[in-house]
Amino acid sequence: MPMKIAEAASERHVLAVTVDNEPGILAKITGLFTARGYNIDSLTVADITEDHAVSRITIVTNGPPRVIDQIEAQLERLVPVHKVTDLTTAGPHVERELALIKVTGTGEKRVEALRLADIFRARPVDTTTGSFIFEITGPPEKVDSFIALMRELGLVEVGRTGIVGMMRGAQAV
Amino acid sequence: MEFPVPGQPDPAPPAANKSSAMSGAAILVQCLIEQGVEYVFGYPGGAVLPIYDELFGDERIRHILVRHEAGAAHAAEGYARSTGKPGVVLVTSGPGATNAITGIADAWMDSIPLVVITGQVPTALIGTDAFQEADTIGITRHCTKHNYLVKDPADLAATIKEAFLIATTGRPGPVVIDIPKNVQIAVPSERRGLVRAGAHRYAPQTVAPAEQIIEAVDWIATAQRPIFYTGGGIINAGPEASRLLRQLQDMSGAPVTSTLMGLGAFPSTHPDWLGMLGMHGTFEANMAMNQCDVMVCIGARFDDRVTGRLDAFSPDSKKIHIDIDRSSINKTVPVDMGIVGDCGTVLAQMIDAWGTRQARNLGEWKARIAGWRARECLAYPERSVKNPGMIMPQKAVERLHALTHQRNPIITTEVGQHQMWAAQYFGFEDPNKWLTSGGLGTMGYGLPAAIGAQLGHPDALVIDIAGEASIQMNIQELGTASQYRLPVKVFILNNEYMGMVRQWQELTYESRYSNSYSDSLPDFVKLAEAYGWKGIRITEERDLDDGIMRMLDHPGPVIVDCMVAQDANCLPMIPSGAAHTDMMLYGDKVDGTMDDEAKALV
DSSP: OOOOOOOOOOEEEEEEEEEEOOTTHHHHHHHHHHHTTOOOSEEEEEEOSTTSOEEEEEEEEEEOHHHHHHHHHHHHHSTTEEEEEEHHHHSOEEEEEEEEEEEEOOTHHHHHHHHHHHHTTOEEEEEETTEEEEEEEEOHHHHHHHHHHHHTTTEEEEEEOOOEEEESSSOOO | OOOOOOOOOOSSOOHHHHTTTSOHHHHHHHHHHHTTOOEEEEOOOGGGHHHHHHHTTOSSSEEEEOSSHHHHHHHHHHHHHHHSSOEEEEEOSTHHHHHHHHHHHHHHHHTOOEEEEEEEOOGGGTTTTOTTOOOHHHHHGGGSSEEEEOOSGGGHHHHHHHHHHHHHSSSOOEEEEEEEHHHHHSOOOSSOOOOOOOTTTOOOOOSOOHHHHHHHHHHHHHOSSEEEEEOHHHHHTOHHHHHHHHHHHHHHOOOEEEOGGGTTSSOTTSTTEEEEOSTTSOHHHHHHHHHOSEEEEESOOOOHHHHSSGGGSSTTOEEEEEESOGGGTTSSSOOSEEEESOHHHHHHHHHHHHTTOOOOOOHHHHHHHHHHHTTOTTOOOSSOSSOTTSBOHHHHHHHHHHHHGGGOOEEEEOSSHHHHHHHHHSOOOSTTSEEOOOSSOOTTOHHHHHHHHHHHOTTSOEEEEEETTGGGGGGGGHHHHHHTTOOOEEEEEEOSBOHHHHHHHHHHBTTOOTTOBOOSOOOHHHHHHHTTOEEEEEOSGGGHHHHHHHHHHOSSOEEEEEEBOTTOOOOSBOOTTOOTTOOBOTTOOOOSBOOHHHHTOO
């Protein structure tokens, strides 16, 4: 019987990682994921302190629970990493993503696009007679649904930021 | 996200202030001295000339000129592993750095503290494909514990300080500092240097929570079939950790097995010593691992060479894993209790918690172990089938041990059959005496490692147990030993094959020996003489002891070319894809094939 490559079941996790904002840290983290065969579904990064010394990286990953635990441990092992928080296991949390969505069209389709945008609270941030750019913010599923609808109405371009997440309640990570 | 890091005020500026007029190269050398560095293993080149000029005539640091940068990294590993101090490497940009990578990766896999200084092209030329430019930071990112590109001499002092801290504390490992040539020449800029090593950034946990210790001790004390499974972490934790292991073993009476990297932490002459475990471990060690009820893994990492088939690995035991690296816990084998801490510290905590308890009677468990021991798994035939007149390699290692163990030698090895025979038949009594490339499995490690160990221990007997194939991978380092008059001994078990490859081909590919014959070998005796070494060839068993004695009696470096039986296999063996209980011993029938699932395992 010829050998086949096996795959394991996986679950989605959102990790918030605070790091020293130093050259190469992003490469260290993404490289760690590729080197050890972990997945990255989305990754966002920006510095978050007044002196620009600390960055927060939000990584959406998926894998079996033991792999997720390894990912956290391997991230914590990197010298510039301060803290890794698994928002998925830490409790209720908010996830938000911003997308810019360009739709072209005229007539009925254009009107319908604008009407749906209103329902989704997507804002037109650029308009020509033949196109809109909508800005939408929300949980990734909401963005997914909006993009799926726009696909039928002349979608030509999508830009998404990836997810940022935060714990609900007064406690900070 | 490649933002420049803004300079921050340094509350207590170290060397940087007084050295404000010093060049980057001078600051580097000053910092190395402050770190207590005795030896720098290196090779000069264009991008490190300013540093070499600083070293010129400096009596405080001794530079050991190797013959190839891989040799520098392995020599630094040998120095580090045998002394417990960090090894320091200095190489040039581009090929200098890439040649050192194997040694850096080796140190990463085996947790050896190295600080590797690499030259880099001037900052203005970085990214332009300049002469001898390589992206050293990019290339070494995943085989170092941390790495730095220093862009201002003002950052050098704090960076070097942090590099040594990171390399030597927590789980040790290699750290690379890449220094562009202009940064070596320039003086620090006006801005204050970086502050590094804040506690938020790097603070390994060394002490374990007390409640875990109490519970762990309780598990051990009430176990019917306990076992200590120890690894290189105990060696890395320092000689005191080995002493504490012996003390806790004495209190609990539990038998001890060890990984390849942990040999020497527990004395091989002790009645409760089971021998090494794993693929080429002893039958009794592997059976005891399989049958134990409480396993205490101390500073080991459940490597695939140790566990065999994972789903059959010690199925009925409660497992305690003590490791300073949290990511080692539950990586491949789920454990019941993961204790993050320094092996030595945790052992001391456990001894403390043990208090005045009496050890449980383990008579029944020891009797079962005695039964497994009776299999005499390390027995081997007196004569080879193919070469009945030739020395059996196991015999050669046994005689080497018998004739040298009173001198408490430091043994290094290359990688392959000879390495496993050395691990099996050379008994170790103390830590830091056994230097081998375990994780990466780097052929060519042994000779430079022996050179580093000899420098760290000028009066010790240092022997590289080698194979004729491996030794050729860093054979150029013979010249280094000659230059520094280092009396290292290289004992080659010459079976004219890459023996381990040949063995796997015999077991897996019906003895189709594809490219594993060592053709066109040099005359090692003449080669030794060409480098100013003594060369000895041993071909007959009756000359074995005499040859070894002549090697020991010669005050300088010696190569012994010991011709051994070509068809000897390294047994016992857990074939790939098999469980601890499925060991192959001498005399077992081999059908020479394997299914694809097993073949696919390394």
